[in-house]
Amino acid sequence: MKWTKSLFTALAAVVLGLIGGALLMLVTGSNPIEGYAYLFRGGLMNMERFGNTLGSATTLILTGLSVAFAFKTGLFNIGASGQMLAGGLMATALALTLKLPKELMLPIIIVGAMLAGALWAAIPGLLKAIFNVHEVVATIMMNWIAYWMVYYTVPAYFKGPMLETESARIPDYASLRVSWLTKLFQGSYINLGIFIAIIAVIIIAIILDKTTLGYELKAVGFNRYAAEYAGINVPKNVALAMGISGGLAGLAGAAFYVGYAYNMQIGVLPAAGFDGIAVALLGANSPWGVAAAAFFFGILHSGKGYMSAMTHIPPDIGDTIIAIIIYFAATSILFENLYEKIMKKIKANKETSTEAAA
DSSP: OOHHHHHHHHHHHHHHHHHHHHHHHHTTTHHHHHHHHHHHHHHSSHHHHHHHHHHHHHHHHHHHHHHHHHHHHHHOOOOOOHHHHHHHHHHHHHHOOOOOOOOHHHHHHHHHHHHHHHHHHHHHHHHHHHHOOOOOHHHHHHHHHHHHHHHHHHHHSBOSSOOTTTBOOGGGGGGGGOOHHHHHHHTTTOHHHHHHHHHHHHHHHHHHHHHHHHHHOOOOOHOHHHHHTTTOOOOHHHHHHHHHHHHHHHHHHHHIIIIIIOOOBBSSSTTTTHHHHHHHHHHTOOOOHHHHHHHHHHHHHHHHHHHHHOOOOOTTTHHHHHHHHHHHHHHHHHHHHHHHHHHHHHHHHHHHHHHHHO
């Protein structure tokens, strides 16, 4: 079955990544068993740290979905960071400009951020659809346009009272943090973005697997020429796929800048946009796989500081583990071939046993 092959590949990448991290710990003179014990405790040992893990995973789920959705439609969206910035800037602008009850503010912020991210990705999508400009080049370009747009806009219109390098603080009535959720997770930075991420996973899974739109988008991704021959409007679907992908990254921007953070800082291209590529690879571009991979990476991000504090193992080890996992996830064809060989051997052994019994 396809999902068992994907699961085998993901688990193999994770195990090899953890082994690589253990070897690095040994090289630095540390005990890898102790290191991993503190790493996973740091992400899961109590409600606060579990909430922080979910908070870290929230953005990764949405950027992972963004990249995975583009992959499914034959596109490589490397611009999730820029789309996050576009969505985050829109969310910040709305939060600092409008003064409405929280029940009205949050839907406006969420929809605004999603539309901003969708627009930012639709531009490379249109360039790809009309002029066949490669989406990797176009999305990288849009990343830096977003970077400098934030660099200019925040100090000019939304700067805080103390520093020009960051916006004013997001007011409580516009923040995705809510008191009941913060109390439930004992003061962690988890926010309503986690529910947005879960809903997004379900919706994207339904679109890809249960709708005509999803079928057309995947058909374009598998073979755009065959799809065009079958009567599918390829340019429209390319632009639409990039727009949906960007909308997911825009939601990540809202979850991060008005949920995880208290303001928006300039001069930072969010790493979560690039981490989304790793999440999509490890999750085999499946919405459910992306959610699981994001949670695992959330543990690593949340626990590496605790591991470093308790054992003096550099927190960079956690990032190195992620990098090794990405490497092995990117070479998934090797594990898929290994899986097929194992399954063939098991099948052959069963047939031999059946013949012997007969």
